[in-house]
Every structure is written in C-alpha cells, then in structure tokens.
Amino acid sequence: MTSSTPPLIEDLARKFATKLLLKGELDLSERRLQYLLDHAYLEKVTSIKSSLNFHQCIRCFNRNQSLFGKIPRQNNTPIIYCKHCIQMNRVSSEEPLYRWVGPPPMRHRVKNPMKWKGELTPLQVKASYEMIKAIQHEAKLLIYAVCGAGKTEMLYAGIEHAIQEGKRVCIATPRSDVVRELAPRLRRDFPTIHSAALYGSSTEKDLNNHLVIATTHQLLRYEDSFDVMVIDEVDAFPYHRDQTLPKAVERAMKQDATKIFLTATPRTKQKVQIALNQLPTVSIPSRYHGHPIPVPTFKSIFRLSKTLENETVPPSINQWIHQKSTSNRRFLLFVPTIELAEKLSAKLTIPHVHAESPDREYKIKQYRARNIEALITTTILERGVTFPSIDVAVIQADHHVFDEAALIQIAGRAGRSAHDPTGDVTFFYEYKTNAMVQARNYTIIKNKEARG
Amino acid sequence: MICYLCLKSIKEETVWANFLSPQFRYTCDDCLNQLEEIPPPFCKHCKKQASPNHQKCDDCKRWANHFGEDPLDQNISIFTYNEFMKEMMARFKYRGDYEAVYSFREPLNKAYTTHFAKKHYTLVPIPLSDDRYETRKFNQAEALASLLKKPIHTQLLKREDTTKQAKRTRTERVLSKNPFHLTNHPPEKILLIDDIYTTGTTLRQVASLLKNAGVKNVKALTLIRS
Numbered sequence: 001m002t003s004s005t006p007p008l009i010e011d012l013a014r015k016f017a018t019k020l021l022l023k024g025e026l027d028l029s030e031r032r033l034q035y036l037l038d039h040a041y042l043e044k045v046t047s048i049k050s051s052l053n054f055h056q057c058i059r060c061f062n063r064n065q066s067l068f069g070k071i072p073r074q075n076n077t078p079i080i081y082c083k084h085c086i087q088m089n090r091v092s093s094e095e096p097l098y099r100w101v102g103p104p105p106m107r108h109r110v111k112n113p114m115k116w117k118g119e120l121t122p123l124q125v126k127a128s129y130e131m132i133k134a135i136q137h138e139a140k141l142l143i144y145a146v147c148g149a150g151k152t153e154m155l156y157a158g159i160e161h162a163i164q165e166g167k168r169v170c171i172a173t174p175r176s177d178v179v180r181e182l183a184p185r186l187r188r189d190f191p192t193i194h195s196a197a198l199y200g201s202s203t204e205k206d207l208n209n210h211l212v213i214a215t216t217h218q219l220l221r222y223e224d225s226f227d228v229m230v231i232d233e234v235d236a237f238p239y240h241r242d243q244t245l246p247k248a249v250e251r252a253m254k255q256d257a258t259k260i261f262l263t264a265t266p267r268t269k270q271k272v273q274i275a276l277n278q279l280p281t282v283s284i285p286s287r288y289h290g291h292p293i294p295v296p297t298f299k300s301i302f303r304l305s306k307t308l309e310n311e312t313v314p315p316s317i318n319q320w321i322h323q324k325s326t327s328n329r330r331f332l333l334f335v336p337t338i339e340l341a342e343k344l345s346a347k348l349t350i351p352h353v354h355a356e357s358p359d360r361e362y363k364i365k366q367y368r369a370r371n372i373e374a375l376i377t378t379t380i381l382e383r384g385v386t387f388p389s390i391d392v393a394v395i396q397a398d399h400h401v402f403d404e405a406a407l408i409q410i411a412g413r414a415g416r417s418a419h420d421p422t423g424d425v426t427f428f429y430e431y432k433t434n435a436m437v438q439a440r441n442y443t444i445i446k447n448k449e450a451r452g
Numbered sequence: 453m454i455c456y457l458c459l460k461s462i463k464e465e466t467v468w469a470n471f472l473s474p475q476f477r478y479t480c481d482d483c484l485n486q487l488e489e490i491p492p493p494f495c496k497h498c499k500k501q502a503s504p505n506h507q508k509c510d511d512c513k514r515w516a517n518h519f520g521e522d523p524l525d526q527n528i529s530i531f532t533y534n535e536f537m538k539e540m541m542a543r544f545k546y547r548g549d550y551e552a553v554y555s556f557r558e559p560l561n562k563a564y565t566t567h568f569a570k571k572h573y574t575l576v577p578i579p580l581s582d583d584r585y586e587t588r589k590f591n592q593a594e595a596l597a598s599l600l601k602k603p604i605h606t607q608l609l610k611r612e613d614t615t616k617q618a619k620r621t622r623t624e625r626v627l628s629k630n631p632f633h634l635t636n637h638p639p640e641k642i643l644l645i646d647d648i649y650t651t652g653t654t655l656r657q658v659a660s661l662l663k664n665a666g667v668k669n670v671k672a673l674t675l676i677r678s
Contacts, residue, residue: 024587066454069551071590072598079589083459083549090548094589358535 131158147412178384286450291421388417529677
C-alpha cells in the first residue's frame with residue numbers, strides 16, 4: 001500500500017492494472033498517454049508476434065494462420081491483424097497493447113461482506129468448506145454437482161472468505177445470460193463490495209473490484225489479476241472447444257491462484273482426472289430441495305424430421321403443448337436449429353430465442369417475469385439459467401447438437417423450485433441415440449446416489 | 453477456407469464439376485443469403501427504396517431545390533442496410549477487419565460493369581481525414597475502390613477532421629460545413645466511391661466542389677443505401 005501515490009495515478013492504476021488494453025480502451029489523450037509511457041507507468045506490449053510469416057496473437061493466443069488478416073500499405077509491408085478476437089476491437093502489428101507497470105492500486109477490505117441469510121444443505125456446507133480449504137491452500141477443486149444443487153449458494157462462503165482475506169475473485173462463465181442472472185443475485189447478497197459484470201455489450205467497468213463476474217471471453221483482457229478463479233460450466237462449449245480460452249483463464253489468474261471448477265456434466269478429460277485423483281472433487285448428487293431430478297420420458301415419433309420439414313407439427317407434440325397450456329404449466333421447447341426455432345415459432349405462435357436474436361435479453365426477461373407462458377429456444381438456454389416451475393421438451397432429441405451433456409443440462413431446467421420440485425421432461429425423437437440413453441441413466445444414477 | 457464475413461470455415465463439397473479446380477470463395481452461402489440487394493421499386497436517381505414510379509424521390513427533389521441543380525448526377529447502390537449489413541459494417545469499419553471487404557468484390561464489380569464500364573470515369577474514393585486514417589489504418593472507400601482493379605485517383609481531395617457522420621442527425625449533416633477541398637485539377641468525368649449513402653450529404657459536398665471546379669459529370673457508386 002503506497003499512501004504516497006498521487007490520486008490521479010491511483011485512479012489510473014485502478015483502471016489499468018493487471019490488464020492488457022488497447023489504446024482505445026485506455027481512453028487517454030495523446031499527451032497523457034505519452035507522459036505515462038515516458039515515466040514508466042505504462043508499457044507497450046507487442047500484440048502480434050511474427051516470425052517467418054508465422055503469426056501469433058498475444059491477446060487471444062490465436063495461432064490459426066487463416067484467422068490473420070492483412071491491411072495493404074503503400075510502399076510498406078502490410079499490417080497484420082488478428083481476426084479471432086476482432087470482436088473486442090483490432091490488435092495488429094501496428095497497434096500494441098498497453099500494460100500498467102506503475103504502482104499497484106489499493107483495494108479496501110470489507111469485513112463480513114455477505115448478507116445472505118439462507119440455509120445450506122449438509123452437502124452444500126461440505127462443498128463450501130472444501131472451497132474455503134482450497135482457497136487457504138491455493139489449490140484447485142472441482143465441484144461436481146447436479147443441475148439445481150444450488151451451486152451459486154455453495155460459493156458464498158468461499159467468496160466471503162476470499163474477500164475478507166483481501167483477495168480478488170472472478171466468476172467466469174461461458175454465457176452472457178448467466179452473467180446477467182448471477183450478477184444481481186450476488187449484488188443482493190454481497191451489498192457492500194465492489195463488483196463488475198462484464199460481457200460483450202455491458203458498460204460496467206472493473207476498477208480493481210473485489211468481485212468480477214464475466215464471460216470467459218472477457219478474460220482475454222486480463223493478466224495476473226485474480227486470486228480466486230471460479231470457472232462455471234467447465235465442460236461448456238466455448239471453454240471446452242476453443243483451445244485459446246483455457247490459456248486466457250490461466251493468464252488472468254495470479255501465479256498461485258485458487259481454481260474452482262463447477263460442472264454438472266464433466267467431460268472425459270475431467271472424468272479421467274477425477275479417477276486418477278489428480279483433481280480434488282466434491283460430488284453433490286442431490287438438489288438443494290432434496291427431491292430427485294426428473295427422469296426424462298422418451299416419445300418416439302415416426303418420420304419426425306420429415307414431418308417438421310413439411311412444416312407440420314406432429315400430433316403428439318401438439319398434444320403435449322395443449323396439455324401444458326390447459327393445466328397452466330409454463331414450458332420451454334428446445335429445438336436443435338435456429339431455422340426450426342423460427343418455423344415452429346410462426347406455426348405455434350410461441351416466441352423464440354436463439355443466439356442471434358436481437359431481442360433475446362428482452363424475451364428472456366419477459367419469460368422470467370411470467371409475461372410469456374412458453375418459449376422456443378435453441379441450446380442457448382441449456383445451462384446456467386433458472387426458471388422455477390417449468391416443464392421442458394426437446395424436439396428432435398436425436399439431433400447431433402444434443403449430446404449427453406446438453407440433454408442432462410436441459411433436463412436439469414425442470415423442477416428447480418422447492419415448492420414445485422417435480423417437472424416433466426420429454427424427449428421427442430425419431431431414432432434413439434446413445435446420448436439420450438446416457439442422459440436418462442445419468443439422472444437415474446444420480447437419484448440413486450442421492451438416496452444414499 | 454474461411455468465410456471472410458462470419459469467419460466460420462467453408463466446407464465445399466467435392467463433386468465431379470470441381471474436383472480438378474477447387475474454387476476459392478470469400479463468403480459462405482449463409483452470409484451471401486443475408487446480403488440483400490435493393491429491391492425495386494427504387495428512386496432512379498439515388499436508389500432510395502420504395503419510392504413509387506416517380507423519376508425522383510422527395511429527398512432528391514429537396515437536394516435539387518437546395519443546390520438549384522443537384523451536383524450529383526446519379527448514385528448507384530447495391531445492398532440495403534439490413535441488420536446483417538449493419539453488423540458487417542461495424543466489423544469492417546469500426547473494429548477494422550479490413551479483409552471483410554473482399555466479400556464485396558463480385559457484387560461491386562458487377563454493378564460497375566452494368567452501370568459505368570467503358571464510360572471513361574475516373575474512380576475517386578471519398579477520402580478520410582488524417583486523424584481517422586491514423587486510427588483505422590485504412591480508408592474503407594479506397595478498399596472498396598481497389599476491388600475494381602482500375603486505376604484510382606487518391607490525390608484529388610483532402611478532408612478535414614470532423615465528427616463522424618454516423619453520429620450526427622440529418623439536419624446537422626445537411627447544414628454542416630464542407631470539410632473537403634481540392635488539391636489537384638480534376639478530370640472531366642468522375643465516379644465517386646464510398647461505402648454507404650445515408651443522406652447523401654458527403655457525396656454532394658464533394659460533387660458540388662467538383663462541379664464548381666468545372667467537372668462535367670459526377671456519379672457515385674456506393675455499396676449500401678440506407
């Protein structure tokens with residue numbers, strides 16, 4: 001703590017420290033930027049490393065050569081830029097990143113930051129205890145908990161402990177919908193700390209806050225920043241598929257940071273690590289309300305894909321929808337493709353959302369507020385989001401986008417509320433797939449484990 | 453092979469017709485389908501959409517009143533400014549993904565051949581101010597013009613730094629001071645190239661400057677009419 005740091009520098013340190021930022025993101029006047037560079041408060045970092053025409057993006061770790069572009073210049077070699085992270089504005093051979101090398105910023109300590117008064121189940125208590133232990137020992141921990149086990153509440157004790165110790169915590173999750181859902185909950189339960197919710201279109205700023213809730217992509221802007229990193233849904237698509245994101249997460253953490261992984265459906269890689277005892281694990285097979293997870297019902301429909309192609313809705317699906325609306329049950333219909341979502345939406349006059357729909361935030365809000373009774377969705381609502389008391393159906397559950405993890409997650413959307421712990425999960429399909437059977441077996445096994 | 457607009461990989465099926473000479477493509481079918489050519493009816497003068505069969509739309513009449521005689525003889529645009537195009541322009545211009553421009557090579561060349569080929573126009577891309585060029589590292593109009601593989605004249609005009617057109621209202625744009633000035637003697641027939649025609653103010657600022665300097669014919673080719 002350097003009390004002699006002038007206030008302006010302290011402000012800048014809060015904004016820039018432990019980040020790798022573009023000139024535009026610094027938002028400084030030319031003169032001030034030059035001053036900070038000259039007096040060793042900021043330094044330039046080459047953003048594209050090139051050797052023998054092989055390029056590498058320092059910000060996003062991209063090494064796929066087809067994702068580097070060239071801007072031609074007169075009488076000069078072309079500028080090389082990275083397309084992989086262009087969504088966060090351009091880094092190029094002419095546009096360096098900036099790193100804060102001035103005095104580190106201060107962060108005030110908060111005593112008893114948590115104001116949550118709820119009660120934890122014994123299993124949640126166990127997970128909380130393990131997490132605190134992991135933070136104390138700067139170790140890693142996998143919390144393997146079924147959907148609806150109350151993962152967020154399990155983190156509370158750990159987050160509280162870390163913040164009291166003056167540590168900086170990040171919760172990284174693959175989807176912005178999850179950030180938007182988590183942030184208000186955490187703010188309600190930790191009202192006195194500084195937090196920032198970061199995703200593509202958010203306008204919040206992280207000024208060296210106690211807690212950052214961010215989509216995984218946002219971590220590309222960080223370096224040596226967090227003491228505790230909670231990685232939600234490690235098995236989920238962007239983190240699992242995109243090789244560069246795990247590297248970004250590693251860089252965003254301080255050297256001996258604690259890593260907490262959360263998942264309901266570990267991938268083979270994590271399963272192997274668990275089996276070899278390389279990854280300390282707490283397993284939570286039951287939901288917080290103690291009721292079993294709904295077991296999916298299979299309904300086969302002859303020539304389902306053909307029927308849907310002809311833009312007709314099979315009678316059994318119609319019947320399911322009709323039954324739900326007459327008994328006043330709210331539901332989600334999962335479909336494999338955006339195209340089908342749009343078609344069905346027009347046919348059934350039920351609103352739809354998908355990754356590219358512009359009003360998705362609004363529709364999800366409306367659904368959450370119970371202004372909409374039903375919603376057709378692609379896999380974007382597969383995980384992380386909680387709507388109490390709903391039923392779900394998967395149309396074309398045999399489609400390849402619905403792998404085991406996706407189906408388990410979808411089934412996990414039902415019966416989330418303690419007042420209404422049962423829910424109906426129905427898979428409509430044409431050909432039974434392994435993924436469907438494994439998903440059903442998973443729920444049966446977990447329910448058995450939970451009964452002890 | 454990746455699509456230069458959405459960056460997803462393009463999987464070309466190998467069939468007898470193409471197995472000997474695989475075709476290189478810049479754009480995937482999904483993206484091509486989302487580019488929307490301006491459907492008729494449109495204004496013959498500026499390509500504004502849905503003006504019924506009149507020769508000129510109300511905007512063009514207003515311009516004619518404003519100048520006495522419209523300095524811009526014609527504007528040809530290709531695409532509408534739909535949601536997809538807005539997203540693409542944001543990526544191309546504001547985030548600076550230069551290579552997205554290659555996806556417009558074919559449509560731009562087609563429009564050029566249909567309307568302007570063999571008519572001896574000199575291609576003049578609308579310049580950027582030095583400041584803007586310094587941050588963007590390229591001029592989007594020049595990038596588009598260079599797709600035509602014709603000599604382009606870049607030493608004719610200069611632009612002073614002003615607020616972005618996109619951040620101004622219509623009235624502010626129409627009443628704004630002309631930020632351009634000539635730096636060379638202009639040829640007789642000029643085809644201005646720009647990315648987007650919104651109110652037509654920029655193009656007319658340049659066109660009136662050129663007409664005053666004695667240019668006979670000024671037309672414009674723009675990628676988008678919004």
